[in-house]
Amino acid sequence: MPAEPDTFIEIVAYDWVPAAARGHVRDLRVRWALEEVGLRYRTRLIDVQNKPTAYYAEQPFGQVPAYREGDIHLFECGAIALHIAEKDERLMPRDPAGRARAVSWLFCALNSIDPFLTGMSVIRFNSGDAPWQDEARAVIAKPLERRLALLADALGARSWLEDRFTVGDLMMVATLRSLSFGTLAVPAAISDYVARGEARPAFQAALAAQLADLKPDREGVPA
Ligand SMILES: N[C@@H](CCC(=O)N[C@@H](CS)C(=O)NCC(=O)O)C(=O)O
Numbered sequence: 195m196p197a198e199p200d201t202f203i204e205i206v207a208y209d210w211v212p213a214a215a216r217g218h219v220r221d222l223r224v225r226w227a228l229e230e231v232g233l234r235y236r237t238r239l240i241d242v243q244n245k246p247t248a249y250y251a252e253q254p255f256g257q258v259p260a261y262r263e264g265d266i267h268l269f270e271c272g273a274i275a276l277h278i279a280e281k282d283e284r285l286m287p288r289d290p291a292g293r294a295r296a297v298s299w300l301f302c303a304l305n306s307i308d309p310f311l312t313g314m315s316v317i318r319f320n321s322g323d324a325p326w327q328d329e330a331r332a333v334i335a336k337p338l339e340r341r342l343a344l345l346a347d348a349l350g351a352r353s354w355l356e357d358r359f360t361v362g363d364l365m366m367v368a369t370l371r372s373l374s375f376g377t378l379a380v381p382a383a384i385s386d387y388v389a390r391g392e393a394r395p396a397f398q399a400a401l402a403a404q405l406a407d408l409k410p411d412r413e414g415v416p417a
Contacts (some may be wrong), residue, residue, distance in 0.1 A: 198318040203228065205274075206252065209239035212407045221259040222404045223271045224278070225366045227361065229396035229403075231282035239406055247367025255400070271303045274367065279361035286361055299355045303369040307345070310338040311373055339379045346381035353390060367391030 205228075207221035209326045221237075228235050228368055240249055245256045252260045253269040261277070262269040276297070279285035287293050313334045345366075350354060354363045370388050373380075391397060 197340075201237040201262055202262075203233060204238055204262045205235055206238050206240060206258050207404065207407055208258055209407065210241045210411075211242060213411060216405060216408055217401055217405075218372045219258060219404060220368075220399055221272045223365065224259045224261060224274050225400035226364055226368065226397050226405050227275045227278040227285060229399045230285055230364065230394075231278060233278070233281070237403075239407055265286075269315065272300060275361050276300060276367055278362075287356075287358070293355065295356050296360035296362045299360065300365045303362065303365040307338075307341065307366070308369050310334055311369060312340070314373070319376070332392055338373070342378070342380055342384050346383040349383055350385060353387075359394075363391060 197241065205221055205224050208219060211219055225235070240258070249260075250256050251269060252262075257269075259269070259274060261270055261274045262279075266277070268277055275285075279296070279300075286296055314331060317327055317330050317334075320386060321330070355366060356361070356362070367388050368391075371392065392401075
């Protein structure tokens with residue numbers, strides 16, 4: 195739900211990324227959370243290849259997303275999603291027990307699944323033509339596949355990680371969908387779970403909004 199420039203929630207995103215990253219940049223997670231609770235926002239787009247120096251004061255590593263809401267300035271998609279979720283029962287159960295589970299799954303996505311994703315992406319983008327890439331990927335894939343199998347067990351026959359959709363599912367689905375499933379043994383329950391999350395109208399709106407903000411591919415820049 196991108197908004198007119200007078201609204202007070204602002205997220206920082208990129209104005210261009212290579213094709214492979216489109217639909218996966220982490221401002222998507224923030225957009226998705228905002229869409230789920232019907233909050234309007236505006237985007238401030240920066241150049242990933244030429245980041246404004248001042249931006250490092252907002253996000254210490256110069257990454258996106260960053261978030262502003264009045265005098266609240268946040269970075270880290272997990273912290274931002276938690277902040278948004280606390281505003282609305284649709285993402286965060288009001289009962290303490292339900293809230294505790296939602297927060298646990300949010301951290302689980304970021305601490306127990308996301309590090310594998312980061313590992314895969316460091317190999318992909320930082321190892322040049324190193325001949326050991328496939329081997330390194332296989333080293334990460336093995337414990338990741340075990341973790342996905344256990345996650346499928348935890349999900350069981352439910353649609354969501356608990357008895358309803360929460361911010362924990364939002365972060366888990368967003369994290370899982372950025373793994374390249376093609377090369378991994380992924381339980382059907384997990385790919386179905388990701389597809390369920392992606393089918394949510396709020397996810398689709400967030401995805402469309404991210405893609406709409408991205409300029410066409412840059413000539414001469416590899417995807
Ligand atoms: N832990 C941060 C990671 C943010 C992150 O990795 N952002 C990526 C885009 S998805 C980025 O800005 N990459 C470019 C860079 O690191 O310079 C979060 O979850 O918000």
